[in-house]
Amino acid sequence: xxxxxxxxxxxxxxxxxxxxxxxxxxxxxxxxxxxxxxxxxxxxxxxxxxxxxxxxxxxxxxxxxxxxxxxxxxxxxxxxxxxxxxxxxxxxxxxxxxxxxxxxxxxxxxxxxxxxxxxxxxxxxxxxxxxxxxxxxxxxxxxxxxxxxxxxxxxxxxxxxxxxxxxxxxxxxxxxxxxxxxxxxxxxxxxxxxxxxxxxxxxxxxxxxxxxxxxxxxxxxxxxxxxxxxxxxxxxxxxxxxxxxxxxxxxxxxxxxxxxxxxxxxxxxxxxxxxxxxxxxxxxxx
Numbered sequence: 001x002x003x004x005x006x007x008x009x010x011x012x013x014x015x016x017x018x019x020x021x022x023x024x025x026x027x028x029x030x031x032x033x034x035x036x037x038x039x040x041x042x043x044x045x046x047x048x049x050x051x052x053x054x055x056x057x058x059x060x061x062x063x064x065x066x067x068x069x070x071x072x073x074x075x076x077x078x079x080x081x082x083x084x085x086x087x088x089x090x091x092x093x094x095x096x097x098x099x100x101x102x103x104x105x106x107x108x109x110x111x112x113x114x115x116x117x118x119x120x121x122x123x124x125x126x127x128x129x130x131x132x133x134x135x136x137x138x139x140x141x142x143x144x145x146x147x148x149x150x151x152x153x154x155x156x157x158x159x160x161x162x163x164x165x166x167x168x169x170x171x172x173x174x175x176x177x178x179x180x181x182x183x184x185x186x187x188x189x190x191x192x193x194x195x196x197x198x199x200x201x202x203x204x205x206x207x208x209x210x211x212x213x214x215x216x217x218x219x220x221x222x223x224x225x226x227x228x229x230x231x232x233x234x235x236x237x238x239x240x241x242x243x244x245x246x247x248x249x250x251x252x253x254x255x256x257x258x259x260x261x262x263x264x265x266x267x268x269x270x271x272x273x274x275x276x277x278x279x280x281x282x283x284x285x286x
Contacts, residue, residue, distance in 0.1 A: 001025045001032075005042050015045060019052040027102050035137030047098040055099075062110035068099050097146075119152050119162065126200050144193040151194060162206040167213040170194055174215075184217040191216035234259045 002015045002025070015021070024045070031044055054071040055063065072095045103109040127145050130136045136144075155169045156162075173194075178187050191214050199211040229237075238259070241252035257263045257271075 001028050002045070005038065005045055015049055018049045020057060023106055024048045024052065024102075027105050030105060031139075035139045040139070043094070044098050047095050048102055051095065051099045051102070057108065062108050063103055064110045065100065068096060068103070072096050072099060118156065122162065122201070122206060123149055125204075126197055129200055143189075144196060147190055147193045148197045162201060163208070165207060165210065167210050170210060170214055185219060188216045188219050
């Protein structure tokens with residue numbers, strides 16, 4: 001499984017030699033069968049690798065959610081980052097979600113006593129609708145049902161019904177998540193999940209006037225591509241080639257061709273010194 005997700009030898013060694021490799025592989029195969037794309041499987045694999053080194057699975061008793069949270073907040077970090085850097089809320093929640101799902105899959109999670117959840121019947125029928133009539137993947141169904149459950153448990157008090165929810169509640173919830181570390185892409189997916197639920201809810205007569213008004217953040221094409229350096233940074237780079245040695249003269253010319261004339265790297269590498277062409281004038285001879 002690791003061979004299909006990672007190419008770099010160092011990454012493969014980490015995953016193969018990390019704790020509980022066999023159970024991590026089984027869970028990844030389970031997620032793959034559920035329809036998770038390769039990019040999501042790679043994230044899950046890294047979460048499992050890090051989490052497996054922060055929790056003791058050799059003990060006989062099951063692991064509580066409080067222990068999962070503690071292990072996530074004190075986990076080992078492979079990424080090169082400032083010592084006091086903090087994780088976004090969405091990153092922390094992703095770690096907790098994946099770790100909880102893995103332990104539940106292994107039968108090592110201490111589940112709380114069954115307590116009736118509000119709107120459980122409505123969410124169950126929504127799940128059946130997504131599965132039986134929409135034919136959505138298990139991964140999409142799981143995400144949407146979890147997000148809707150969290151939204152309803154956050155917004156609705158003991159005496160609040162689905163009919164009492166307004167679009168202002170949805171906007172306030174999305175705004176809150178956005179101010180607590182959720183990226184625009186994550187908010188867009190969350191808004192899509194809520195819109196889907198309220199569209200179904202309105203068809204069932206549980207609520208009205210919400211689905212069409214759910215406003216998701218706009219996602220622009222290629223917005224994740226890295227931005228180029230500022231002109232001030234480019235000038236600093238050009239100034240750094242200040243000596244008269246051949247290498248600096250060459251590098252300064254290359255940077256000027258790229259930054260000022262807009263040549264591509266391939267065009268610069270194909271440039272060759274040669275005799276200049278004869279220029280013919282149009283009009284009267286000089």
